[in-house]
Amino acid sequence: MDEEYDVIVLGTGLTECILSGLLSVDGQKVLHMDRNDYYGGDSASLNLTQLYQKFRSTPPPENLNLGRDRDYAVDLIPKFILSSGELTRMLVHTDVTRYLEFKVIAGSYVYRDGRISKVPSTEMEAVKSSLMGLFEKRRARNFFSYLQSWKEEDPATHQGLDVNKCSMKEVYTKFGLEPGTQDFIGHAMALYLDDDYINKPARPTIDRIILYTRSMARYGKSPYIYPLYGLGELPQAFARLSAIYGGTYMLDKTIESINVDENGVFTGVTSGGETVRAKKVIGDPSYFGAGKDMAEGGKVRVVETGKVIRAICILKHPIPGTDDADSVQIILPQGQLGRRNDIYIAAVSSAHNVAAPNVWIAIVSTIVETSVPEREILPAIQLLGTVVDKFVSVTPLYAPTSPGTEDDVYITKSYDATSHFETVVDDVSDVWRRVKGEELVLKKRDVELAA
Amino acid sequence: MADETPMKAVQVKLVLLGEAAVGKSSLVLRFVQNDFNENTSPTIGAAFLTQRCRLENRIVKFEIWDTAGQERFHSLAPMYYRNAAAAVVVYDITKSASLEKAKAWVKELQRQANPNIIIALVGNKLDLVSDTPSEPPTDGSEVERDEEDEETTPKPAESTEDGDSRQVSIAEAETYAKECGLLFFEASAKVGTNVNEVFTEIAKAIPLDTISPKPAAAAQGARKPATQAEGGVNLGEQQAKKGGCC
Numbered sequence: 001m002d003e004e005y006d007v008i009v010l011g012t013g014l015t016e017c018i019l020s021g022l023l024s025v026d027g028q029k030v031l032h033m034d035r036n037d038y039y040g041g042d043s044a045s046l047n048l049t050q051l052y053q054k055f056r057s058t059p060p061p062e063n064l065n066l067g068r069d070r071d072y073a074v075d076l077i078p079k080f081i082l083s084s085g086e087l088t089r090m091l092v093h094t095d096v097t098r099y100l101e102f103k104v105i106a107g108s109y110v111y112r113d114g115r116i117s118k119v120p121s122t123e124m125e126a127v128k129s130s131l132m133g134l135f136e137k138r139r140a141r142n143f144f145s146y147l148q149s150w151k152e153e154d155p156a157t158h159q160g161l162d163v164n165k166c167s168m169k170e171v172y173t174k175f176g177l178e179p180g181t182q183d184f185i186g187h188a189m190a191l192y193l194d195d196d197y198i199n200k201p202a203r204p205t206i207d208r209i210i211l212y213t214r215s216m217a218r219y220g221k222s223p224y225i226y227p228l229y230g231l232g233e234l235p236q237a238f239a240r241l242s243a244i245y246g247g248t249y250m251l252d253k254t255i256e257s258i259n260v261d262e263n264g265v266f267t268g269v270t271s272g273g274e275t276v277r278a279k280k281v282i283g284d285p286s287y288f289g290a291g292k293d294m295a296e297g298g299k300v301r302v303v304e305t306g307k308v309i310r311a312i313c314i315l316k317h318p319i320p321g322t323d324d325a326d327s328v329q330i331i332l333p334q335g336q337l338g339r340r341n342d343i344y345i346a347a348v349s350s351a352h353n354v355a356a357p358n359v360w361i362a363i364v365s366t367i368v369e370t371s372v373p374e375r376e377i378l379p380a381i382q383l384l385g386t387v388v389d390k391f392v393s394v395t396p397l398y399a400p401t402s403p404g405t406e407d408d409v410y411i412t413k414s415y416d417a418t419s420h421f422e423t424v425v426d427d428v429s430d431v432w433r434r435v436k437g438e439e440l441v442l443k444k445r446d447v448e449l450a451a
Numbered sequence: 452m453a454d455e456t457p458m459k460a461v462q463v464k465l466v467l468l469g470e471a472a473v474g475k476s477s478l479v480l481r482f483v484q485n486d487f488n489e490n491t492s493p494t495i496g497a498a499f500l501t502q503r504c505r506l507e508n509r510i511v512k513f514e515i516w517d518t519a520g521q522e523r524f525h526s527l528a529p530m531y532y533r534n535a536a537a538a539v540v541v542y543d544i545t546k547s548a549s550l551e552k553a554k555a556w557v558k559e560l561q562r563q564a565n566p567n568i569i570i571a572l573v574g575n576k577l578d579l580v581s582d583t584p585s586e587p588p589t590d591g592s593e594v595e596r597d598e599e600d601e602e603t604t605p606k607p608a609e610s611t612e613d614g615d616s617r618q619v620s621i622a623e624a625e626t627y628a629k630e631c632g633l634l635f636f637e638a639s640a641k642v643g644t645n646v647n648e649v650f651t652e653i654a655k656a657i658p659l660d661t662i663s664p665k666p667a668a669a670a671q672g673a674r675k676p677a678t679q680a681e682g683g684v685n686l687g688e689q690q691a692k693k694g695g696c697c
Contacts, residue, residue: 039528083684092686098499099530103682219684229533236528243519249526326682351682 005031005248007435008269008276010255010283013041014231014421015412017238018428019282021094022440024245031276032242033269037252039239041284042415045073045232045354051312055391064388066314067356073230074312074354077415078346078363079424080105080224080329084215086425088225093442096237103352105224106325110188111332112180116321116383119188119222119331136178143175143185147209161202168202179335185209187333191419193341193367194334211422224329224420230354255287258409264299266408280408280435285398288411301411302398307368308417311377312391313384315360319347320385326351329419332380341367343380344419367417368394403434410435460503460510463657464534465650466564467517468556469541470549474575477640478541479515482650504654511654513537522556532564537571537653544574544637547618550627557631569656571649572628577639580617 006028009020017039020032038044048060048069060066081087081102091097108119112131120129132140149157161171172182186192190208197205215223227233243249256270258281268277288301318324330345337343347362348354355361364380373394381387400411413427432440467475483502504511516535521527540556542549553572560570621637628635634652638645 088686097686102684102686104684106682221682225684225686229530233530236530239528240519240521240530243521246520248523249521250524251526 003029003276005029005276005278007031007280007282008033008278010034010269010281010287011041011412012036012039012235012239012251013284013412013415014043014235014238015415015424015427015431016041016282016284017235017242018090018424019412019431019435020247021096021238021241021245022428022432023435024242024247025094026436027245030242030247031250031278032239032247033250033253033255033271035252035254035287039251040076040232040235041286043075043077043231043235045075045230048072048074051391055393061389064314066359066388071350071356072354073232074361075231075348075363076310076312077231078310078344078365078419079231079415079421080226080346080419082211082215082223082420082422083218083225084211084223085420085422087421090425090428090442091237094238094241096241099237099240100233101228102225103228103327104219105222105226105327105329105348106351107322107328108188108222108224109322109328109330110184111330111336111379111383112184113336116330119184131184132178132181136181139176140181143171143177144213146175147206147213150206163202163206166202167199168205169198171202171206172198183333183335187335187342188331189213193417195340222329226327226348226352228353230348230352258288260407260409264407280410282410282412282431282435284412285400285414288400288409290398290414291396301401301409303401304396305399305414306397307373307394308365308397309368309373309377309392309394311364311374311381311393313362313364313381314355314388314390315347315362315384315386316358316388317385318349318360319345319362319383321383322347330380330383331419337379339366339376340369341417343377344417345380345383346419365417405434405437458508458510460512461659462512462514463536463654464514464516465537465539465653466531466535467515467539467541468522468553468560470543470546470552471520471523473541473543473546473549474640475539475541476517478539478573478575478638478646478649479517481640481643481646483515502650504650506651506654509654509659511657513650513654529563532560535564535568536657537569538564539571539573539649539653540633541573541575542619542624543576544619544624545576545579545616550574550619550624554627557633567658569634569653570631571634571636571653572624573635573649574619574621574624574637575640577637577644578642 007023007030009016009030009032012032012034016032020030024030034041038050046054048066051072051074052058052060060069091100109116110119110131117129117131118125120131146159151157161174163171177185186195186197186205189212190197190205191212212223219225239249253271258269259267259275261267266281268275269281285302290302318326319328319330322328327348332343334340334342343364343366345362345364347360349360350357362384364377366377368376370376374392395414397414397416399413404410410431412431416423429440467479469475479500483500499514499516502513502515504513516531518527518531521531538560540553540560542553557570557572560568625635634656636645636649638649640646
């Protein structure tokens, strides 16, 4: 281990693996380590044995008849991939799609007045949908055709609204949309977790609605795709990209210390009694004192920004009211529950090779608002029917206290409560900018001939 | 190109395993380059190499995955083994330790991979031992087949006459391979001896049903075909460059 690296990356979560892959392609010499003996960190997918070990420290109970261990790949973080989103672009540009297979998530539902309805994916479905009354449908259609024809460079399509300046509230008002429809647009389409967006400039919201409709149009059924064998495949694929470009991988390595010089600037990492030197370190918050009383090296490098509750539920039936879908997303908008933040349900099944036949894995998640988070998610749990087993965790989210440019310690963010990976890609771009001092530009990967 | 027949190529994922420097990549390179076109030379950034193997009743298209060095610190991802229908475990016949390593990889495959995986054990660097048969077996890949008649086959001389370099005798490796139900070959990536035979025999050994492009085979063994069946998506460009990039 006496080589020197350009970058040491700690933790093999998706964010770190994407960075590792991109940096290796960029020609940097990367050493990537993880304390676990598996890939994925917090964004891993676990088999049954690993799942029960993690949450209960016991083997899976036989009496539940859950089937073969190896049939399972249970995600720890519930997220889907927006099919026209940034992660998709990254997957295609880096060519790691060669290692992965994707399937469309079969349905997208939204909770309203105590029951769930399908989010319309076509004009036809919208007309039949019970979500809106007749007149409201017409107003909504006007709004959507406005979005469709909207072009930045053509003021005639703006209908007098400067979306970079005016708030989303003004846009809603202009089209006369009812609160219920606003709820639907803001939460089921723009995928905001809370209502803060309403009073902010409309542009980002409009961009998100366009992303949603574009994703929806790509494969139908839902705006989401999902990798066979679980989300844990994503970090593995990017890790392979890194390895192919010379990245070195070491799992099952306890990190004893992150070393800095007298000015506090990063010098290397000590693991297993050996010290490896490198110019920079990138890692997830858990390697930099997250959750510990004692800050790493006497310096507070990460702060808690909130808490997420996630309940992994094992079901032996599809979620009621979803037409026996093999996979769904259900959004419970905050307004419907008297909350500040939406609750999400993400369900997948053996159709995605993540569970034994006839088993569904549904993960309920939301941002914690009270001291009894488990009670907060009850309305969602009640939609699931009989739950065979349930693993609940309340996880603090961390963010770095500094950009890292001063000490060459670059820390990523925890995986948030959103239903997709857009913020993960934002974090990747942000870390890249901090590490490299330039914007991340995705180039189509060339196959270079070796010297 | 052999496109005139109605035979469809079946795609088979094949993974390479073995200690560093036993010649995993060069073995594949020999195989892939000997046949014309498609991927050309050793590449940094090659996701995997592909090569077709034509048998009388089918065409097998191998998608060959290299470890990319991830085996060095035992950090191969489960993805590597996923849906592999075949594995080539390589050792160096001039290094006895490399056979021990190969045995460990075989165990790992039995633990991690598809239970029906076809494993070939290949002793590479046959060119380094002094009296190899001067002519590589020209026609018929039957020569080194380790099935019924392996008692009568040992053509390359036993270790006594090999001078200093050989450290693993044919008998030792072959006995082990037989015990574990592996195909067995000694080969030289450098000279080309037996390289095609390794892949041809693997292609023959792969049961047709596990790779037939039927939705039924979705769960194990079949890769690409399963996707298109139901709800599978293809993320764009990928398809366009199949079968001959650059």
